[in-house]
Amino acid sequence: LKSDSLLYDGPVIGIAMDRAVLYDRINKRVHRMIEAGLPEEVKKLLASGLSEKAQSLKGIGYKEMIPVVKGELSLEEGEALIQKNTRHFAKRQLTWYRRMPYIHWVERGPSEEDIWYREIKAYVISYFGGETRWKEK
Known part of the structure; x- marks a missing residue:
């Protein structure tokens, strides 16, 4: 599967945040x-x-640890x-996902839950041409 093709037809949303906030x-x-x-x-x-060498460890x-x-x-x-290792992993994940053109990124601020929630809701509804059964949280 190529990274720019989708297996299913549906919206893909990435929630981004300030790196300092993420790392904290x-x-x-x-x-x-x-x-x-x-x-x-x-x-x-x-x-x-x-064993210390077990895949699960x-x-x-x-x-x-x-x-x-x-x-x-x-x-x-x-x-x-x-x-440190978790921060590096998160950075690699972001680099990987940023290459996927079908992801709609939403910036999440520290206290703007309603704003990014509304943006995601609007995007999902528009993705389906206004017809969706959006369930409120």
């Missing part, structure tokens, strides 16, 4: 993951016999590494 949200989310028990989860997985978050639970990195260093 990523950093906070990673912090919440650690507070919610990511180190303990990784420790339990390894203790259960799962190669994802962002798990792979950076292995050196933490082994005592090779501090929790703060592991957190910073997860944040």
